[in-house]
Every structure is written in structure tokens, then in C-alpha cells.
Amino acid sequence: MKSLSEIDTTSKRASRAAGYSWGVAEEIGKNIRLLELFGLEGIKTLNQYYSVKDKEKFSNLNLIIENNISDKYPYCPIILGINFLDQIRTLEKFEKITFNKISFPLLLLPFLSRSSEIIGKKINLKFDKIKFLLNLNVNISSNLLDKNCPEIASNVEINIIENKDNFTEQEWKSLYKLSEETFVEETESLKQGAAGAGLTDND
Amino acid sequence: MQVQLRSPNTIMKLSRLGSFHQSKLSFLRSFLDEFKDWEYKRDLFSLDELGYGTAVYSFKKKDRIYSLVCFANKIDDGERSDRVIATKWDAAFTLHDGVPSKKDIERLRNEVPKQEVGRLSYKELTLSRANKSVRVFNHVVESLSNGYQPDLNLLEKVGYLYRTTAVYGSGKFGLADRFRIKNREEINGPFRLEMMLVYLVRQFTFDQVNHVAKSKNPKTAVELDPKICKKLGIGNSTGLGMAPFIVNHPTLLNNWIMSREIALKKIREIKKINSNEIQVFKDSLRKSIKNITSWNSESEYQKKKINSLLEDVQKFLKFIETKFNFEIDYPFNEIYLWIEEKTCNECIEYIASMMLEPFDYIVKPLVNQMSSEEDKYFTIPTDRNVEDLRNIIEKRYPDILKINFTKKENNKNFWFISKNKEEPRYADRFEETGSNLEQPLAIARDIKKLHSQLMVSKNSLTIDKFLAQNNDLRHVVRRAFIIEKFPYSEIQDNTIGKNVIPIDMLRLKLSFFGALKFDPRSDKWLRICMFQGAPLPNELKNFDQQWIYNS
Numbered sequence: 190m191k192s193l194s195e196i197d198t199t200s201k202r203a204s205r206a207a208g209y210s211w212g213v214a215e216e217i218g219k220n221i222r223l224l225e226l227f228g229l230e231g232i233k234t235l236n237q238y239y240s241v242k243d244k245e246k247f248s249n250l251n252l253i254i255e256n257n258i259s260d261k262y263p264y265c266p267i268i269l270g271i272n273f274l275d276q277i278r279t280l281e282k283f284e285k286i287t288f289n290k291i292s293f294p295l296l297l298l299p300f301l302s303r304s305s306e307i308i309g310k311k312i313n314l315k316f317d318k319i320k321f322l323l324n325l326n327v328n329i330s331s332n333l334l335d336k337n338c339p340e341i342a343s344n345v346e347i348n349i350i351e352n353k354d355n356f357t358e359q360e361w362k363s364l365y366k367l368s369e370e371t372f373v374e375e376t377e378s379l380k381q382g383a384a385g386a387g388l389t390d391n392d
Numbered sequence: 393m394q395v396q397l398r399s400p401n402t403i404m405k406l407s408r409l410g411s412f413h414q415s416k417l418s419f420l421r422s423f424l425d426e427f428k429d430w431e432y433k434r435d436l437f438s439l440d441e442l443g444y445g446t447a448v449y450s451f452k453k454k455d456r457i458y459s460l461v462c463f464a465n466k467i468d469d470g471e472r473s474d475r476v477i478a479t480k481w482d483a484a485f486t487l488h489d490g491v492p493s494k495k496d497i498e499r500l501r502n503e504v505p506k507q508e509v510g511r512l513s514y515k516e517l518t519l520s521r522a523n524k525s526v527r528v529f530n531h532v533v534e535s536l537s538n539g540y541q542p543d544l545n546l547l548e549k550v551g552y553l554y555r556t557t558a559v560y561g562s563g564k565f566g567l568a569d570r571f572r573i574k575n576r577e578e579i580n581g582p583f584r585l586e587m588m589l590v591y592l593v594r595q596f597t598f599d600q601v602n603h604v605a606k607s608k609n610p611k612t613a614v615e616l617d618p619k620i621c622k623k624l625g626i627g628n629s630t631g632l633g634m635a636p637f638i639v640n641h642p643t644l645l646n647n648w649i650m651s652r653e654i655a656l657k658k659i660r661e662i663k664k665i666n667s668n669e670i671q672v673f674k675d676s677l678r679k680s681i682k683n684i685t686s687w688n689s690e691s692e693y694q695k696k697k698i699n700s701l702l703e704d705v706q707k708f709l710k711f712i713e714t715k716f717n718f719e720i721d722y723p724f725n726e727i728y729l730w731i732e733e734k735t736c737n738e739c740i741e742y743i744a745s746m747m748l749e750p751f752d753y754i755v756k757p758l759v760n761q762m763s764s765e766e767d768k769y770f771t772i773p774t775d776r777n778v779e780d781l782r783n784i785i786e787k788r789y790p791d792i793l794k795i796n797f798t799k800k801e802n803n804k805n806f807w808f809i810s811k812n813k814e815e816p817r818y819a820d821r822f823e824e825t826g827s828n829l830e831q832p833l834a835i836a837r838d839i840k841k842l843h844s845q846l847m848v849s850k851n852s853l854t855i856d857k858f859l860a861q862n863n864d865l866r867h868v869v870r871r872a873f874i875i876e877k878f879p880y881s882e883i884q885d886n887t888i889g890k891n892v893i894p895i896d897m898l899r900l901k902l903s904f905f906g907a908l909k910f911d912p913r914s915d916k917w918l919r920i921c922m923f924q925g926a927p928l929p930n931e932l933k934n935f936d937q938q939w940i941y942n943s
Contacts (some may be wrong), residue, residue: 212866
């Protein structure tokens with residue numbers, strides 16, 4: 190079994206050899222490590238991408254806007270991901286960000302995962318009936334388990350989810366009521382000895 | 393009185409870093425202190441009469457066990473090499489997490505002796521190999537087997553029976569990643585498991601030499617006197633593999649240097665010191681002279697440094713014995729100002745290290761601040777702007793911005809990874825091929841390039857937009873934001889210039905390990921000694937904290 194440290198170093202060096210700057214290669218090393226840690230096929234997908242990178246054409250998107258359309262080629266997941274990560278503070282303002290096509294979308298995931306951590310909000314990625322939930326860089330959940338991620342993602346939608354409860358007020362109240370059964374009713378004498386007892390509140 | 397921390401622009405110069413010495417903060421000393429109440433055991437010792445076979449040693453506390461698994465193999469004299477290109481060694485070692493099963497030992501027997509081409513598992517933590525100092529080992533066997541102790545002069549000159557040629561950890565060759573074990577309290581400090589491996593290897597070398605002597609002549613053989621054992625350490629041959637580490641781990645480097653600088657500052661700020669503290673300082677200093685006089689090196693460069701160190705330490709000793717009054721206010725501040733004015737870099741750093749000796753209450757809390765959660769500082773704060781970044785660079789890299797990299801002498805060398813051994817190397821870019829595959833270790837040059845680019849960019853431009861056009865500078869943008877928070881994170885020198893002595897970078901790291909007797913064999917590799925004078929495992933419960941000056 191390869192260690193995550195080996196995965197990081199080798200991905201970084203391979204990315205430099207594939208033509209990225211050292212700074213970008215460092216990001217890719219960390220990302221592939223993250224994918225493998227979360228049980229996703231980072232090494233395999235990076236290999237697939239680098240094997241076609243020089244043969245096929247990809248579009249580099251530097252400034253991300255709400256609706257991004259590449260007329261000819263799918264977006265490069267690395268350049269898109271780097272810019273998404275760097276621009277996340279601006280992108281956070283958009284409710285929905287769309288891209289018409291992205292190649293090797295799995296390679297975009299760790300950038301989104303790290304972006305989610307920076308802004309402290311969950312991020313949803315959807316394309317072709319596939320969904321990923323990037324959860325503050327703590328984990329990635331998906332309906333893709335045991336299936337291969339496609340090489341091209343079409344009609345990609347990214348939603349930055351405002352922080353809110355994942356349950357109803359009624360569900361919370363019900364659980365809270367149960368938790369109250371661990372509390373003890375205070376007697377008058379106990380109340381007299383509690384912190385602050387005997388003092389006026391405006392002293 | 394408030395003393396300022398010493399300026400990174402002075403301390404982080406290579407010539408100064410290359411003059412660092414071990415101190416109470418050094419990892420091998422902290423390791424012994426932290427493991428003194430662990431139970432030591434030799435669990436297996438199955439060697440043949442020539443000393444080849446398998447041994448297992450362990451440290452145990454409650455449910456936690458670390459086991460050193462040793463494999464001693466026969467190699468021909470012609471196969472023995474300290475160079476990284478070697479493929480066979482007298483002994484190979486791994487530190488196993490827990491108690492190795494028979495199956496584990498069989499697996500490790502196939503893999504550990506192969507070192508870099510073997511595969512370890514997440515159950516192994518560190519990996520190493522070592523070669524005998526054949527001359528010393530054979531002499532000791534010969535002496536002991538004939539019933540007498542070996543020649544102390546020879547032993548003192550070399551200082552060890554074996555020297556390691558690499559110690560690997562943190563996920564190399566399949567070893568456990570740091571993240572798997574980072575929450576273990578006992579190994580919170582840097583390199584604790586590497587120190588444990590070397591320390592247990594030292595004991596293996598004593599056990600092996602005794603075993604071989606006894607096998608040779610069971611009737612007359614005696615054991616190596618424990619007092620002599622204590623004077624022996626483990627040697628180490630180290631090359632450039634270590635140098636990139638301190639560039640690639642900026643926050644860790646900062647935390648090492650910062651801890652030492654904070655200790656020094658606090659000690660200089662003590663108004664009155666007591667007689668016991670004075671005594672510990674003076675005793676350590678006097679005893680340490682032996683570490684200098686027994687420091688042998690063939691290197692002219694190092695010989696000069698040792699001579700000026702010895703001369704200046706003796707001058708300093710005379711000063712504190714005859715002229716200096718420790719009863720004045722802030723005595724260590726006065727001492728520091730005196731050494732800074734009157735002695736060489738080697739001596740300044742030597743005395744600075746020595747000043748830590750009496751002050752456990754200052755040093756111990758700092759030992760816990762020498763690790764780093766490096767990933768926390770990896771992300772670039774891209775909402776900052778060009779003006780912020782330029783200000784950081786101008787404040788933190790003042791001398792580096794003065795270097796003219798269009799001059800050939802300032803751009804002479806490059807760092808690369810060798811294809812045959814995957815090890816860092818250093819070469820002249822105008823004489824060797826491969827500079828197009830240069831590693832990102834020319835930080836000074838790239839920072840200067842970044843600064844030039846910032847000078848022609850709009851102040852209010854945010855870093856995300858700056859990077860969209862300048863991603864070739866991303867690695868140094870990251871570093872600049874790190875140095876803003878971690879002032880000692882960067883070498884304040886040009887690491888590719890004509891006058892660079894790469895072993896200065898090794899010396900810095902090795903001083904934090906606690907190595908003694910730096911012996912440069914060229915400007916690119918050196919030998920050192922570790923754990924010389926250290927207590928033996930059965931003495932760990934109660935030992936002299938200043939053991940390092942007893943060797």
C-alpha cells in the first residue's frame with residue numbers, strides 16, 4: 190500500500206512534469222492525497238488526465254463568473270479548480286455557478302472541498318445525475334459510490350449552501366425534550382446556594 | 393528589562409545556521425527525557441556466532457509498545473559503502489508499531505534489508521540501515537574475546553561501533569503516514585521515532601559486539617564495560633538528502649528556531665540567577681571542552697572552525713572565571729553581549745546553546761512547541777492584495793532583495809533530484825545538464841522575481857487575480873504569506889550562489905537532532921555522532937540531564 194505522503198510527492202512531481210508550475214503542482218499533490226484519503230480514485234484519474242492532456246485540447250478559465258460557457262473545449266479541471274479555490278471569497282456571493290463542460294470532474298472535487306473549508310459552508314456539485322456534497326473538507330459524500338466518474342461532466346452546477354439546520358424545529362424539540370430527562374429539578378435550598386445567589390444583578 | 397528576539401536577518405544566514413550546536417532543546421535529549429519512564433526490553437536476540445540474525449528491542453508504557461526489529465547480515469568488505477547508492481549493509485532496522493508477530497518478522501526480513509527498494513506497511517514507523525566501523529568493531533571483538541577492554545584512544549577517536557547512512561520516516565517506502573500517529577502524546581515532538589530507532593540501534597551494537605566476542609572465545613571473553621558503552625554513540629553519514637527538508641518545511645523550521653530564540657531571550661531577561669544555575673552553566677561549559685578537543689575532522693574548513701571555537705570558548709571561560717561577576721543584574725544578557733562582540737559565530741551559538749542548560753523551567757514548555765501543523769498554513773490568503781504582499785517581502789527579505797541574480801555567481805547552482813537514487817543533488821548549472829528540471833529550492837531568486845512582478849502590479853489587485861496571471865510564482869507567494877506569521881521560516885541567503893556551502897544546511901538540522909562532532913567529508917556530506925555519553929536503557933529512570941557533556 191502506498192502512503193499518503195508518497196501519493197502527495199509523486200502526484201506533485203508528475204504534475205510538474207506535466208507542465209504545471211511548482212506552486213500548482215504542490216496544490217495537486219495535496220489534492221490527490223485528499224481524494225485517496227476519502228476513498229476516491231485520485232491517482233487513477235490524474236493518470237487518465239495526463240495521458241490525454243497533450244493530445245486533446247482543454248479550455249483554461251481564469252476568471253470565474255456565474256455562468257461559464259466554453260464554446261469549443263471542456264474546461265481543464267486543474268486550472269478551473271485553482272481559480273475556484275483562489276476566488277472562493279468572490280464566488281461565495283453567487284447562489285449557483287454553472288459550467289457547460291468540465292473534463293475529469295473528479296480532479297475538481299478537492300479544490301471545492303478545500304474551498305468549502307475556507308468559507309465554512311457546504312458545497313454541492315451536480316452533473317449528469319451525479320451529486321457530490323463537499324462538507325467543509327471533512328468528508329465528501331456522493332451517489333457515485335462503486336461507479337466510475339465520467340471523463341466529461343456536462344451541465345455542471347455548483348451550489349454554495351448557506352449554513353442551516355438539516356432538520357425541522359419539531360424534530361429538534363422532540364429530541365431536546367428527551368434530553369431533559371437527564372436534568373434534576375432544583376429544590377429551594379439548592380437554588381439559594383447557586384452561583385450569584387444573594388447578590389443583586391446591578392451591583 | 394525587555395530583550396528583543398534576535399533578528400531573522402542575522403540568525404537565518406547560512407553561515408550562522410551552519411554554526412549551530414546541540415542544546416537542551418535538541419530532539420535526542422528531549423526523547424530520552426520523555427521516554428525515561430518507559431519499560432525497556434530486549435525481546436528477541438537470535439544471532440549466530442558471527443553476529444548475524446534477528447533481534448527485537450522494545451519500549452513499553454501501558455498499552456503502547458514500539459519495537460525495533462534488527463536484521464544483521466553478512467556482507468563482503470567490498471560491498472560496504474556509506475553512499476546512498478549502496479544496496480547492502482551490515483544491519484538494517486525498522487521500528488514496528490506494537491509487538492511484531494512471527495509473520496510480521498518474516499515479512500520484514502524480506503523487505504527491511506532492501507531498504508529503498510523494499511516495501512514497508514502502515515505498521516512500521518521508521519526505517520534505517522547501518523554499517524560497522526570495521527576497524528573499531530573488530531578491535532573491540534578481539535579485545536573482549538581475549539578478556540580485556542578495548543583501546544580507549546581508538547574508541548574515543550571514532551566514537552561509535554556502527555554508523556547509520558539514512559533514517560527514514562513519515563510515509564517513505566510505505567511506512568506509516570504522520571497523520572496516523574500524530575495524536576499520540578508521547579511522540580508529539582519532532583523526530584521522536586527516528587531518535588528512538590537510533591537509540592535502540594546503539595544498544596543492539598553493544599549486544600552484538602559482546603555476543604560475537606563471547607562466541608569467539610567463550611572461556612575468556614568479557615563484556616564491554618558499561619562505562620565505555622556510554623562513551624560510544626551511533627555515527628551517521630549524511631548527504632544532501634537532508635538539505636531540502638528545511639526549505640520544504642518552513643513552519644517547522646520556524647518553530648525550531650523560534651523556540652531556541654525565545655529561550656535565549658527569556659534567559660537574557662532574568663534579573664538575578666542563583667548559585668545552582670551558575671554552577672550548572674559553568675560545569676556544562678567546562679565539561680563540554682572535551683567535546684571540542686575530541687572533535688576530529690580532516691576538513692580544513694571544519695578544522696578552522698573548531699580551532700576558532702576552542703580559542704574563543706577558552707577566552708570566554710577565562711573571562712567568566714576572572715572578570716565576570718554573576719551577581720550583577722541580567723548577567724546572561726551581559727554575557728551574550730560580550731560573546732557577540734568578542735567571539736566568532738561558532739562560539740556565539742555554542743554559548744547560546746549552553747545558556748539553556750540551567751533553565752528547565754524555560755526550556756521544557758518550549759519543547760512542546762517545536763512541532764507544526766503544516767497543512768494549516770498551506771492555503772494562500774487570496775483575498776489579500778498586492779500591496780500587502782509587497783510589504784511582507786520588503787520587511788522579511790531585506791538582504792535577499794539586494795542580490796543581483798543576473799550575475800552568474802549568484803545564479804551558479806541548481807538543486808535537482810537524481811534519477812538513479814531519487815535523492816536531492818546540487819550542481820553547477822553552467823557545467824551540468826538538467827537545470828531545466830530544477831527543484832523549487834532557489835527561494836531567494838524566486839522571491840526577488842516575485843517582488844519585481846509585484847512592483848509592476850496595481851497595489852489594490854487582489855492575490856487571486858494576481859495569481860491568475862502569475863501562477864509560476866505561486867510557490868513563493870505561499871511562502872511569503874507563511875513568513876509573515878513565521879519570521880524564522882526562511883533561510884535569509886541565496887541557496888544557489890557560488891559561495892554556498894550546502895553542509896551548512898545539514899548542520900542546522902543535525903544540531904536540532906542533537907548531533908555532535910560534525911565532520912565534513914566534502915562541502916556536500918558529513919559524518920556526525922549521536923547519543924555519545926547518553927545513559928544506557930537500564931539507566932533511563934534516573935540520569936544526569938547534562939549527560940551530553942560526559943562523553
